[in-house]
Amino acid sequence: MTTDHTQPPHIDTGRAHPARVYDWLLGGKDNYPVDEAVGETLPPEARDAARQNRAFMNRAVAHLAARGIDQFLDIGTGIPTEPNLHxxxxxxxxxxxxxxxxxxxxxxxxxxALLVSSPEGATDYIQADVREPDEIVRHAxxxxxxxxxIALSLIALMHFVPDDQDAHGIVRGLVETLPSGSHLVLSxxxxxxxxxLAEQVIAQYAKGxxxxxxxxxxxxxxFFDGLDLVPPGLVTATEWSGEGLEPPAPEESGIYAGVARIP
Incomplete structure (x- = not known):
């Protein structure tokens, strides 16, 4: 489950994958025709949502770093897109x-690309699914x-975990491993x-x-039960801006976003 450069990874190019569709929506090149086929059927607002998600992540982790948080666990990382979280x-x-x-x-x-850290810091990568929280935490x-x-980052991830797979329980279990003063960053x-629009997106992804x-x-x-949401609370991705950050341009968004402190 850890990074292994001796064995080339097997990539199923016959089936769409969320990370590669997301890469296509962001204008990336690390995707396949099957991923592009899904992306092409989505409304143009899906590209906006991908961009808004990424911008929210950038603002949220910058906000936490400015307040001294120096450890981050990013699950559902996706294909590297600069600037990366680290x-x-x-x-x-x-x-x-x-x-x-x-x-x-x-x-x-x-x-x-994710392992090129500053000399003073460190980065690492594990190939694992959020549905394997124990394995992720063990590695981390x-x-x-x-x-x-620690800041736990779950950006545009948990809507890929339906209720019958206990999405809320997974997040709760991850949060319970973190000490007081940690944060949950979630969109x-x-x-x-x-x-x-939401139903259209759901239907097109399902076809893929x-x-x-x-x-x-x-x-x-x-997802934030028992945690202390930091201002401005749970808002849309384009409404969230931490203290001291330049607010994003006004724009409609179909994405909820929030940052919360673990008491």
Missing amino acids: QIVQRTVPRARVVYADNDPIVLRHAE RGILDFDRP HAAIDLFPE GIRLGFRTRAEVTR
Whole structure:
């Protein structure tokens, strides 16, 4: 399950994968015709959502790094897209340590780009699924100090885990491994902001063999149960801006986003 450069990863190019569709939506080149075929059927707002997600992640982790958080666990990393998370946080905190996890073998192929850390810091990568939280945490303990605050990043990930796979329980279990002062950074596609668009996206992904579980605001709020949401709370991805950050340009978004502190 850890990074292994001796065995080339097997990549199933006959079936679409969320990480590669996301790469296509961002304008990347590390995808295959089957991924592009899904992307081409999506409304143009899907490209906007991918860009908004990425921008939210950039702002959120920069906000936490500026407040001294120097350990990050990023699950559902996706194909490297600069600036990567570690590049953002190590600008502010050069000693920052980052562990990435994703279940797409193509991300393993590009893991070298995620492992180029600042001299003072460290990065690592594990090929694993968020549905394997124990394996991810076991690996992360080799790099991160779980006695000090950690930021857990779940960007545009949990809507790929339907309710029958216990999405809320997975997040709760991950959060319970983290010490006080840690943070959860999460964005999630909404079913109730633009319902017709959401249903169209869900249907097109399903045709590509990818299940989606978009959720209401109340359902997304449950991921933060027992945590202290930092201002501005749970808002859309384009409304979230941490203290001291330049606010994003006004823009409609079908993505909920929030950052919360673990008490």
